[in-house]
Amino acid sequence: MKAKWINSPYTFALGMFAMMVPSQAFSSFYSYFYVEKLGLGIGLATLARTIFLIWDAVNNPLFGYWSDRTNTRFGRRRPWVFGAIPLFMITFILVFSPPGGLSGNGLFTWFLVTLILYEAVATVLWVNYGALFPELFRGDRIRAKASAIQQGYQVVALLIATVVAPIIYTALNFSSMAIVFASVFGIFMFICMISVKEKREPEEGKPLKLVAAFKETIKNKKFWVFNFSNSFAQTVNGLVSSIMPFYAKYVLHITEAQVSIMLAAVFISVIPLVFVWYWIIRKMDGVKAWRLSLIVYGLAVIPFWFGSNLVSGIVAGIIFGFGLAGFFVTPAIVGGRIIDEDAEKTGLRREGIYTAVSGFITRSSGLISALAFFVVGMIFGYESGDNPGPDPTSTFRYLMSIVPLCLLAIAVIISYTVKFDFSKNKRGDHDIEQKINHQL
Structure with missing residues (x-):
């Protein structure tokens, strides 16, 4: 990949686009799919959602802590993301592809297990992709530019997920929709990650333990x-x-x-x-x-x-x-x-x-x-x-x-x-910002 695309706000924002397409489709249609189409009881669906939220509360800080302590020659965040890409594709497809004939407790079990697996992998992606942003872009101006581009891509992803998803699952089925969106995710997330080069900065302090x-x-x-x-x-x-x-x-x-x-x-x-x-x-x-x-x-x-x-x-x-x-x-x-x-x-x-x-x-x-x-x-x-x-x-x-x-x-x-006084690190951010802007 050409040097001008390395750590570019435009290629980095492809990660936001990649994750938002399936994520928006998931949040918009998974309840409808299981309750309305497959007949899962609303009580069981609510129970699964509650367990899902508890699991989300536990795994978010854990994955963030483990990510911070990772140190490889390929970076801290990129190995997590590359490892999660195929797992996210698989779990997203599984959520919308339950075996035929499932009902009652069997359907609930499939729903709960795939929901937990999907959420765990999604957390790995969101935590590590989000952690890259403040590392790659230093200084208000470059962060503002990167954030604006990122949110523009996000809105496009929202439009695609909300408009295209019903067309696909109506013409084909929900499993086909999941396969299409998982493929879109895989392609654009891979392009995003190969354009990322993490900064290997020496750390002055010792890694903190969890507590x-x-x-x-x-x-x-x-x-x-x-x-x-x-x-x-x-x-x-x-x-x-x-x-x-x-x-x-x-x-x-x-x-x-x-x-x-x-x-x-x-x-x-x-x-x-x-x-x-x-x-x-x-x-x-x-x-x-x-x-x-x-x-x-x-x-x-x-x-x-x-x-x-x-x-x-x-x-x-x-x-x-x-x-x-x-x-x-x-x-x-x-x-x-x-x-x-x-x-x-x-x-x-x-x-x-x-x-x-x-x-x-x-x-x-x-x-x-x-x-x-x-x-x-x-x-x-x-x-x-x-x-x-x-x-x-x-x-x-x-x-x-x-x-x-x-x-x-x-x-x-x-x-x-x-009082948000950041004057102590303002000069350092300005110097880094100038270097980044020169590279871009």
Whole structure:
């Protein structure tokens, strides 16, 4: 591979594209496949999901810790990713390819086992790919550029997974869909990894043992404030996407087909808008840009309150896309600085454990989203589509606008509880950034 593509933001972002295509298809359709198509009881499906989340909470920090302690001539992260590529392809296909004739406990066992295996391999990929980002890209400007490109690729992957998946499984079957998406993943993830050359920097400190590594991470106030703030913003992502069909039905009064048009407007607008945020970050400090993105994101959900038809819904969606683009791009800047500062303090590059713990905190935001749905539904009397209560319009206006606004206000407030002063390592980052920019 030509030198100009080594550690290039464009080739590195192919990894995000590769992982998001099957990951989005999995999160969107695995419950539908097992419950609706195969007849797995909703109680058993919920039990499997609960066990899945517990396993996720345990294995994330463990894989991050092991990744940080890996030291080979091929790098620390790349061996994990190369080893996980075929395993991820196999487990993803297995999730959507249960043996014929399974039902009841047999189907539940297959579902649970494949779910656990898939999640374990997916964690290895996400932790190690995520840990490479702050290592390869040093300095606010190059991180902003790499993050913007990465999120652009992610949006394209989301569109492919949500639009193409139903076409494939309707024309063929779910197993064929999984094979196609696993192949896409394998090809693009391999291209990404052969373009990565890890930096072999001498570490001043001794590797921390597991308990010591957790203690050092827990003591980092900036890390916890940053991630708890982001978790409230992340809740908005999940809440808005899950509420959108209800909002379309009860507030905008549009058809299911038109919901796709509205979602497409949001996703397509995000692609150019992430580069607008890249330009903003170049003009100001990364921490200030992150806080600004949270504020803008909060303001961007307000137009949903005034939606009444497809056109106003699309306009609100595009405005929301601007806030979403900012939240996609800016956290990578602050997260990278926190890891850099930790490395300066400990003499160790511990991207793995920070990425893993951060990922778990982010995924736990789904609990806040579920609670918000339950509470607002109780207030307005919404129970289900069969019993929507006396005022479903208000239910989903609040869930699409007022609740996200409150969550993002909390995120902004939390972001100001700690002073993010990275002045100590600013000069070092600037020197490294200049070298990287020269190479690119």
